[in-house]
Amino acid sequence: MTGYASAQRGVPPGSPEAEFRPGPVRRLGLEIRSVNSRFLDLSFRLPDELRAMEPVLRTLLTAKVKRGKVEVRATLDSGDAASLPDPSPRLLQRLGALQDSVRTWLPDAAPLTVADVLRLGTSQGPGQENWSEAVPALAQEALAALLEARQQEGARLAAMLQGHLRQLRGLSEQAVPLVPQLVEQQRQRFMERWKEAMGLAEGAATPEAAQDRALSEATAFAIRIDVAEEVTRLQSHLAEIERLLEKGGEIGKRLDFLIQELHREANTLGSKSAALELTRISVDMKVLIEQMREQVQNIE
Numbered sequence: 001m002t003g004y005a006s007a008q009r010g011v012p013p014g015s016p017e018a019e020f021r022p023g024p025v026r027r028l029g030l031e032i033r034s035v036n037s038r039f040l041d042l043s044f045r046l047p048d049e050l051r052a053m054e055p056v057l058r059t060l061l062t063a064k065v066k067r068g069k070v071e072v073r074a075t076l077d078s079g080d081a082a083s084l085p086d087p088s089p090r091l092l093q094r095l096g097a098l099q100d101s102v103r104t105w106l107p108d109a110a111p112l113t114v115a116d117v118l119r120l121g122t123s124q125g126p127g128q129e130n131w132s133e134a135v136p137a138l139a140q141e142a143l144a145a146l147l148e149a150r151q152q153e154g155a156r157l158a159a160m161l162q163g164h165l166r167q168l169r170g171l172s173e174q175a176v177p178l179v180p181q182l183v184e185q186q187r188q189r190f191m192e193r194w195k196e197a198m199g200l201a202e203g204a205a206t207p208e209a210a211q212d213r214a215l216s217e218a219t220a221f222a223i224r225i226d227v228a229e230e231v232t233r234l235q236s237h238l239a240e241i242e243r244l245l246e247k248g249g250e251i252g253k254r255l256d257f258l259i260q261e262l263h264r265e266a267n268t269l270g271s272k273s274a275a276l277e278l279t280r281i282s283v284d285m286k287v288l289i290e291q292m293r294e295q296v297q298n299i300e
Helices: 048-064 089-105 114-122 136-175 176-203 207-225 230-249 252-271 276-296
Strands: 003-011 026-035 040-045 070-078
Touching: 003 176, 026 136, 040 048, 048 070, 048 136, 089 114, 136 176, 136 230, 136 276, 176 276, 230 252, 252 276
Parallel strands: 040 070
Antiparallel strands: 003 026, 026 070
């Protein structure tokens, strides 16, 4: 199911994450996007400082999300550039010496820019931020919001599926009385053919044998077009889908299977059709079932 959630958290001065880092407050942002997919597909876009947190994030997500293409994006905002810490003279001296050493061997190497110096200056020393607590806490917050959004969409999908189930049940009820009518029509047609054949045969066959043959063909036809079993199974599948929708939980894969069974019964109904009305019912069923199939694949 689709969903979006985001959360942000600042790293205030004096916290464990900012204990060794002077300067502006850093902000950690986390976004989780989810789109429809039959299986769980996780992707992460993390800055280098947070790469080590990917296994933790993956564990959190797989524990709560079972289907969907989920993208997790994290950002680190360094704050206002005007409040960046001043590099120490010792650091500048060290960077200058390193640059001279590199250009001795690589004369074509580009000189350091101000941005390079500031970036290297803020990433030196043992005061690298420890995100082992901040990232999981923020991920839990964003994940809770995502699950709530997905739950709301799931309720809308369930309402749509319930409407389709009612239409399918109505179509199946329309099909039930058609079969006896078709059988009776065909029996009358066979009897008329029998009478015509008896008139043409002029005694070549006994009336009893010809009548038995006509009735046998009518019976075989009735068996061939009888869709009572298909309609019964179809209604059983509809009842099971309704039960699952009311129950809730992780029902997506079971719904996938039931939709396949519905499609199989609708196909059989169409293949046995001996009347235009029954064919129309089968086509309408398959249209509704296909619409349900597309949505069921989004349900977890």
